[in-house]
Amino acid sequence: MNTASRPEPSEGGGPRIAVFTHDAYGVGHxxxxxHIVQGLxxxxxxxxxxxxxxxxxxxxLRTLPPNADYVKIPTIVTSGTQGTRPPVLPLGLxxxxxxxxxxIRETVLSFAPDVFLVDNFPLGSRLELLPTLKELRRIGTRVALGLRDIADPPDKVRRDWARAGIYEVLDRYYDRILIYGVPEVLDAGEAYALSARVAAxxxxCGYVTAASASNGARDxxxxxxxxxxxLLLATVGGGGDGFPLLEAVLRAVPxxxxxxxxxxxxxxxSAVERDRLATLAGTRRDVLLRHYLRDLPTYMAAADVVVSMSGYNTTAEILATGCPAVVVPRTWRSGEHAKRERRAGSDAEQLVRAKALADAGVVDLLNADGLSPETLAxxxxxxxxxxxRSPNGTLNLRGQETVVRHLxxxxxxRER
Incomplete structure (x- = not known):
């Protein structure tokens, strides 16, 4: 059993900071x-x-800076009629x-961080963080929760947090709650029904994104x-649910x-969906099909228009680059999402975000029920x-530096 205590100072004298993201689906988290680690x-x-x-x-993960490393825990996904499941290891859930x-517990306690940052899910998957949080409280590690601008639809957050005991966890084990957004989009304290003590x-912090590309990089x-x-850039994040939008894009381009x-x-x-898009693109010279781009914001800065869904990272990058954008919130079921059990309101996060940004005049919102090649064109x-747009004229984009400052x-x- 790990009996962690406060660590000796790091060789260079700097702080130790651990970051956790459970990542049950996609690459957004x-x-x-x-971005935060790179800013640190x-x-x-x-x-x-x-x-x-x-x-x-x-x-x-290969883009981590020299003073950072990672520990890969076994992957789980939320997929299929079984809900959460292991996609690789032949083990029961x-x-x-x-x-x-x-x-998680042995890794974090052995590292004995000064600060532990948890991304979006206060207890990880299936309460997996609770033993770690209890031990970190004992040894004096400060713990922060990072929440995207809209964690999930507020009614779903309130329901899920009440059922899982999250309100008590936030009160007992978390020192700070960092919102990667602005109150103009969502007032988290009110929307999630937080107590005055937790809301304090x-x-x-503003939107967290990578640094914008230079004009030279654009050229x-x-x-x-x-x-x-x-040039149009069409992006659907990790892509597991993006086929319907990209199919419409390919039909709209001509x-x-x-x-x-x-x-x-x-x-x-999926390979099947990628092949269908490749067949649709054929040998057309007006379509460049790519599986992955390492530095997507640079390509976004080079584009004249972006077509995307409205996940957190993509919309933050749209704000940072100032590129005109048509956003189509995901309200369909495709790929992994088509297999998932439907949960009330599970798609509303993107719609809430897209409406808020459209109201601010920074994106053009196209609802999925109106998506057709002709309308998209x-x-x-x-x-x-x-x-x-000038990035300085939109919502607060200093999220990376502000999160770093808080951490x-x-x-x-602390003074004794």
Whole structure:
């Protein structure tokens, strides 16, 4: 049994910061955590940072800075009629959950961080973080919860948190709640019915995203792609649920004169769906089909219009680059989502975010029930006539630096 205590100072004298993301589906959570780790590395080069994740997106994990490493715990996914399940290891869910719980606990306690940041799910999957949180409270580690601007539809959050005992966990084990958004989009304290004591822990940080690309990088990307006319970037995040939108994009492209489309399927789109898109694209010179792009924000900065769903990371990158965008919130079921058991309100997070950003005038919202090649082509054409927005004129985009500041503040020794 690990009997952790406060660690000796790191060799370079910097703080120890552990970050946890359970990643049961897609790449959004781990990408956001990587942005934060990269910001910490830039601000505090002597810090020692450890990312504990269930994400299978190893390509992303290779982008960690030199003073950071990761521990990969066994992956689980939320899929199929079985709900949460192990996609790789031939173990039962109960056995795999116990394994994850033990690996998380031993890893984090052995590292003995000054600060432990948990992404979006206060107890991880199936209460797996509870033993770790109890021990960290005992040894004096400060613990922060990072929540995206809209964790889930508020009624679902309240229901799930009440059932799982999250309200008590936030009160007892968390020192700070960092909202990766702004109160103008959602007032978390009110929406999630937090007590005054827990709401006092909230800090709104703004949107977390990578640094914007330079004009030189924009020109380099366009030269690399051989694009002279208008460029559309179509992206669907990890891709497991993005086929319907990309199919509509490929059918819309020929309807917009001189348009070239860079279409990114994502790492988790099925081979069958990727093949269907490749067949639809054929040998057309106006479509560039890619499985994965390492530096998506740079390509977004090079584009004249973006078509996407409205997941957190993509919309944050749209805000940061100022690129005109047509967003289609996911309310359909495709790929892994088509297999998942339907849960009331489970798709509403993207719709709430898209409506808020459309009301702020920074995106064009196209509801999925109105999605057709013809309508999409009209929206793309309209977006191409819009000027590029200045990122400074939109919602707070200083999330990365603000989160870093809060974490380093938590890492400072407390007065006795």
């Amino acid at each position: 781990v990408r956001r955590c990587l 590395a830039a601000r505090e080069p002597e810090a020692a940072m450890l990312l504990v994740t269930g994400s299978p997106a190893l390509e992303l 109960a056995e795999l959950s116990l394994l994850r719980r033990q690996v 822990k909230i800090r709104y 380099q990307v366009r030269a690399e792609l051989g694009v002279r006319g208008p 309807l917009v004169p001189d348009l070239t489309a860079l279409v990114v399927t994502g790492e988790f789109m 009209q929206r793309i054409t309209a977006a191409l006539s819009q000027p590029r 380093l503040d938590l890492a400072r020794p």
